[in-house]
Amino acid sequence: MFGLESTLAILLVLCLVFACAFEFVNGFHDTANAVATVIYTNSLKPVVAVVWSGICNFTGVFAGGIAVAMGIVNLLPMEALADQSVYLSIAMVLSLIISAIIWNLATWYVGLPASSSHTLIGSILGVGLAFSLMPENPTHEGVNWAKAGDIGLSLLISPVFGFSVSLLLMAALAKNIKNKKLFDEPNRDSPPPLVMRILLIITCTLVSFFHGSNDGQKGVGLVMIILIAIIPGYFALDQSVNTSAISESLTKVELIINKIDTTSLKDKELASFLKSKNKVTEAKSLIGNSSTVFEIKEADRFKVRKNIVSSAKGFEKLLEKGKLNLSKEESAELKKELKSCKKITDYSPFWVLVMISLSIGIGTMIGWKRIVRTIGEKIGKTHMSYAQGFSAEVVASSTIGLSTWLGLPVSTTHVLSSGIAGAMVSGKGLKNLQPKTIRNILLAWLLTLPVCMSLAFGLFWLFRALMV
Numbered sequence: 001m002f003g004l005e006s007t008l009a010i011l012l013v014l015c016l017v018f019a020c021a022f023e024f025v026n027g028f029h030d031t032a033n034a035v036a037t038v039i040y041t042n043s044l045k046p047v048v049a050v051v052w053s054g055i056c057n058f059t060g061v062f063a064g065g066i067a068v069a070m071g072i073v074n075l076l077p078m079e080a081l082a083d084q085s086v087y088l089s090i091a092m093v094l095s096l097i098i099s100a101i102i103w104n105l106a107t108w109y110v111g112l113p114a115s116s117s118h119t120l121i122g123s124i125l126g127v128g129l130a131f132s133l134m135p136e137n138p139t140h141e142g143v144n145w146a147k148a149g150d151i152g153l154s155l156l157i158s159p160v161f162g163f164s165v166s167l168l169l170m171a172a173l174a175k176n177i178k179n180k181k182l183f184d185e186p187n188r189d190s191p192p193p194l195v196m197r198i199l200l201i202i203t204c205t206l207v208s209f210f211h212g213s214n215d216g217q218k219g220v221g222l223v224m225i226i227l228i229a230i231i232p233g234y235f236a237l238d239q240s241v242n243t244s245a246i247s248e249s250l251t252k253v254e255l256i257i258n259k260i261d262t263t264s265l266k267d268k269e270l271a272s273f274l275k276s277k278n279k280v281t282e283a284k285s286l287i288g289n290s291s292t293v294f295e296i297k298e299a300d301r302f303k304v305r306k307n308i309v310s311s312a313k314g315f316e317k318l319l320e321k322g323k324l325n326l327s328k329e330e331s332a333e334l335k336k337e338l339k340s341c342k343k344i345t346d347y348s349p350f351w352v353l354v355m356i357s358l359s360i361g362i363g364t365m366i367g368w369k370r371i372v373r374t375i376g377e378k379i380g381k382t383h384m385s386y387a388q389g390f391s392a393e394v395v396a397s398s399t400i401g402l403s404t405w406l407g408l409p410v411s412t413t414h415v416l417s418s419g420i421a422g423a424m425v426s427g428k429g430l431k432n433l434q435p436k437t438i439r440n441i442l443l444a445w446l447l448t449l450p451v452c453m454s455l456a457f458g459l460f461w462l463f464r465a466l467m468v
Contacts, residue, residue, distance in 0.1 A: 022104070
């Protein structure tokens with residue numbers, strides 16, 4: 001397989017199986033976020049709701065683009081990791097996946113709607129931190145802290161946003177809707193009014209679809225970490241891209257940056273500029289006159305990736321700070337060409353999308369009852385009303401969809417559970433929340449990152465000792 005010796009091939013398959021297992025658990029762990037409202041409002045029968053949610057999750061993975069997946073990949077310094085032993089890469093991958101699965105299963109078992117996003121990101125940060133402390137790592141690079149900060153901010157803001165907007169939406173509905181039955185506890189023996197039932201099914205569909213597009217892409221990113229770390233010669237670059245087009249974009253980047261007056265740059269900025277400029281030149285040289293990835297030497301393919309990713313990151317950072325002396329048009333052109341260059345690095349093979357889609361879709365149809373009960377019955381002191389379910393799902397679907405568009409991983413669990421809490425509070429105050437459940441959810445929210453970081457950190461050193 002890919003020219004690997006039998007031991008490495010077995011370990012590669014094992015890593016991919018664990019990645020699918022993570023998405024499978026993610027599916028049934030997070031399904032409740034989408035189906036709880038339609039089940040508790042009697043809009044759909046549980047079996048129908050779960051199967052429909054699974055189909056929407058499956059579809060969402062294909063429609064989610066690749067930005068979220070690349071956000072996950074870029075949390076780790078893949079350039080530094082690929083320079084180490086392949087067994088070290090495997091130790092890192094297994095550590096982060098197994099720690100994420102352990103925490104997801106533990107919180108599912110006790111019925112807590114904990115975040116799979118937090119779990120995965122905490123695990124990645126844990127192995128990245130462990131990698132940075134290794135004596136074999138002279139640069140001590142382990143985590144892209146700038147990217148981690150962006151992701152952390154999105155995970156922090158999303159539940160606050162979900163709570164606040166859901167509370168306001170409920171208040172607006174209460175003021176403008178005359179049919180007060182929509183605010184009562186659902187009748188278990190009959191479905192809601194037709195219009196509300198349609199709206200609840202639509203919002204369930206959207207949450208499921210956007211969950212697949214966001215959380216599914218995290219699984220895609222996880223698989224790409226595995227493939228790039230273990231067999232970079234095959235997966236560092238998108239083999240379907242015409243490399244002559246990339247070479248043309250690199251040439252255009254060179255023409256633009258050669259116009260820049262560097263005399264105004266400070267020492268640190270100048271060093272970053274020159275480093276990025278040299279990497280553009282090196283990437284162009286390695287690509288040479290090739291028209292396909294296969295024409296680039298296998299040993300050079302990861303170097304091409306490394307140079308393109310690093311140079312793009314350097315120039316984008318300088319552009320963001322306004323340090324490059326370029327016109328508005330030239331800055332836009334540079335951004336456009338850098339984006340074109342990254343077409344060869346920011347990708348995922350079709351079979352990876354299929355594998356993750358099936359894992360999350362099948363997982364969605366299994367094991368959903370525990371967390372559905374928490375979402376539907378235990379957040380508020382009263383059962384979820386039609387209006388509360390609608391408000392929470394509108395907020396969740398729009399927030400997750402926007403985050404996917406921006407390329408930011410967001411927690412479906414946190415957004416929806418906080419949205420339900422906000423809907424429960426509206427008009428009735430904090431007294432309508434069940435303190436024990438809210439306390440447990442907050443505790444899981446606070447513990448997820450440190451626990452997963454610690455688990456992954458410890459497992460990495462264990463696997464490192466066994467494999468390297």
